[in-house]
Amino acid sequence: MSWQQRIEQTLHHRQQQGLLRRRLAVSVSPHASLALGEQHFTHFSSNDYLGLSHHPAVIDAWCKGAQKWGTGAGASGHVTGYSPCHQLLEQTLAEWLGFPRAILLSSGFAANQALIFALAESSDTLIADKLMHASLQEAATLSPARYRRFPHNSLDGLARQLGATETKNRLVITEGVFSMDGDQAPLAAISEMCREHQAWLMVDDAHGVGVLGDEGRGSCAQQQIKPDILVVTFGKALGVSGAAILCSNAVAEYLEQSARHLIYSTALPAAQAEAVLTSIDIVRQQPEYRLKLAQNISDFRTLCLQQGIALTDSLTAIQPVIIGDNHRALAVAQSLQSAGYWVQAIRPPTVPVGSARLRITLSAAHSTEQIIGLVEALHHAL
Template structure:
């Protein structure tokens, strides 16, 4: 089969299965609304959980950073792309989150893959939650290490996998808050199990950092856990972009030597680092953002219960409504758009087959009126 035939066949099959993805050019009007074409929507599909992407302090920090440092880093951090502002951000992250070192990356995807590829060798074992992020699934599958998976959030399943491994080096990988289900990993139990088996623990807390825990320190701080490696991203609750690996000094030095995603990528702009610093300051010193988000989550769940709309057990900003069938999920999402609400339909392979869903995400920026309107539209569309 030629490439052209393979491409056409794949596109046709995805169309028939309700799996074809399409991008839409949108303009964000405020933290909670967007415009697509001529229509204005209230949107519930953003990971900007605290509404900080358009906060004046964060925008001002970026603008001032661009005036001082320019619009790009110009090179890898190993060449000339590492500025005093990047260094300050790494030091701030390490101090805030309680680690000796932090290493910056252009994205969470890059940080996750860099870490796995840097650590994993043929005699090692990677044991991961079945629902971990695609960046980690791909890195683990492509690495030379043995790759095993355990049922989602199953401590018993993890224990069985740990008992079965004979590797001297074993890395257990989980998320803090899972991106498609919104539930949290039992990190304290997982951590205790890892320690008993001399395994390292890596936590990807992209959806927990800034949102949960004292000062928004994330899932690990909330559960009083200090993993061996923590990955945080800046494009969700912090409202900017980029990521960091938090780790020991030795691991950080090792990453600086071997992580190709770090060595061979242009660093993100210093202006971006300055904006992340402003966002961290807001998160640390203004708990009212998290408090408002919590109120909005509680309101949404209460209104859904009143309307008998089925929910999962998630108490985070991620509130999935699992429908199952791909075509019906797309139809419900389209009905919500007709009513003025932007909610994305999430389908396989992002989620398991048969669990297509609406991934509703709440923000501190949403008003009570907007949340009530969404629930009303949901009750008619489902």
């Protein structure tokens, strides 16, 4: 079969299964609003959990940073792309999150892959939650290490895998908040199990940092643990873009020597680092954003309960409504859009087969009236 035939057959098959994905050029505005052409919607599909992507101080910091540092870093951090602003952001992250060092990368995807590819060797074992992010799944699969998985959030499953592996170096990988289900890992119990088995623990807290814990320090702070390695991203609650690996001095030095995603990529623009610094300051100093988000989550769940809308046990900003069938999920999402509410249908392979869903995400930017309207529209669509 030629490439052309293979491509056409794959696209046709995905179309028949309701799995074809398309990018749409939308305009996102403050107050959780979104426009597609001349159509306007209330936006419930963003990871901008605190609404900081349109915060005037964050925007001003980026603009002033561009004036000071230019629009791009111009090189890898190992050449000339590492500025005093990058250094300050790494130091701020390390102090805020309680680690000796932080290493900046361009995205959470890059950070996860940089870490696994640099760290894992053939004599090592990676033990991961089955629902961990695609970036981690791919890196673990392609690494030379043994790769084992345990059922989602199953302590018994993790214990079995730890007991069945005899390699000296074992890295347990999980997430603080899972991106499609919105549930949280039992980090305290996992951390204790890792200590008992002398395994390292890595937590990807992309959806927890900035939202959970004292000063928004995230899932690990909320559950009072300190993993060996923590990955955080800036494109969710912090409202910007980029990521960081938090770790020991030795691991940071090792990554500086070995992490190809770090060594061979142009560094983040310093202006972007300025914006992230401002977002961190807002998160730490202004808890009202987190409190507003918590109230919105509570209001949404209460209203859904009153309308008989089935939800999962998630208590985070990610509130999935499981539909099951791909075509049905798309139809419900379209019904919500017709009512003026932008909610994406998430289908396999992003989620397991048979669990297509609406991934509703709440933000501190949503008003009570917007949430009431969404729940009413959802009730009618279902």
